[in-house]
Amino acid sequence: MPVGAAAANLNGSKFVAMGFSGMNVWAIGDLHLALGRPEFRERHAGRWREHAQKLAREWRGVVGPEDLVLLPGDVSMARNHREVQPDLAWLDRLPGSKVLAPGNHDGWWNGVAKVRPMLRRTLMAVGGDALATHGTVVCGSRGSPVLSDDASAEQRAEHDRELASLDRALAAAASLRTANQPLYVLWHYPPFDQHGRPGSCVGRFERAGVTACAYGHLHSEGQWSLAVQGEVNGVRYACVAADAIGFRPLGLGGSDTSVPHGMEKAP
Numbered sequence: 001m002p003v004g005a006a007a008a009n010l011n012g013s014k015f016v017a018m019g020f021s022g023m024n025v026w027a028i029g030d031l032h033l034a035l036g037r038p039e040f041r042e043r044h045a046g047r048w049r050e051h052a053q054k055l056a057r058e059w060r061g062v063v064g065p066e067d068l069v070l071l072p073g074d075v076s077m078a079r080n081h082r083e084v085q086p087d088l089a090w091l092d093r094l095p096g097s098k099v100l101a102p103g104n105h106d107g108w109w110n111g112v113a114k115v116r117p118m119l120r121r122t123l124m125a126v127g128g129d130a131l132a133t134h135g136t137v138v139c140g141s142r143g144s145p146v147l148s149d150d151a152s153a154e155q156r157a158e159h160d161r162e163l164a165s166l167d168r169a170l171a172a173a174a175s176l177r178t179a180n181q182p183l184y185v186l187w188h189y190p191p192f193d194q195h196g197r198p199g200s201c202v203g204r205f206e207r208a209g210v211t212a213c214a215y216g217h218l219h220s221e222g223q224w225s226l227a228v229q230g231e232v233n234g235v236r237y238a239c240v241a242a243d244a245i246g247f248r249p250l251g252l253g254g255s256d257t258s259v260p261h262g263m264e265k266a267p
């Protein structure tokens, strides 16, 4: 079970030493909220039964009002802006400021320019661009799976579009970043494949001096055990799919995340 390992890797002394004067950075993805789709929840509840309540409880247990929380995709199962409103309202009520990026299930996300105007007070978004907040720079994109040799032309085209989006995001981040500021990337898909081979995004992260990449998308223990986590060539990787981390946001840096808070939840 990678939960404890991930938490331990991500809370090493180097990371914590970056402390941001009293605030913390957390990450959690794949919330798969469906508060605006009761019929969906009844059909697909299963292991996600009442997970919003569990998420809220865990979130309130660790995240403070001054903190920053990064959400790398699969935020909501809503299909449009109307359906996503209850989910955004629910997120807004939780402590901290949040930065959202889209995942493959975020059918409501129709581009960051259209999403931003409807975001509530504590919510921000990135999608092929970047923002500076809480003494950090955050950028991101939906991302793309690592290409396999037998990828279709359609998959290759999508992959190329997302890499171009990542290049724009990293360029925007570079223009915002000042010396020694942490740079976080939200990228929904695992940057390495199940054999540990890096995707095309990884070299870009390294060249840009990314501090940490938060990703998700993986929803089984078999996948989590193969996911690359911890530091690779100066970049830290964290699989923060909600079910992979016990529905509790994972600390990425700051003053209160020195305790590997996922450890006590590892079975």
Ligand SMILES: [Fe+2]
Residues within 6 Å of the ligand: 030, 032, 074, 103, 105, 216, 217, 218, 219
């Ligand atoms: Fe997901």
Ligand SMILES: [Fe+2]
Residues within 6 Å of the ligand: 074, 103, 104, 105, 188, 216, 217, 218
């Ligand atoms: Fe996903």
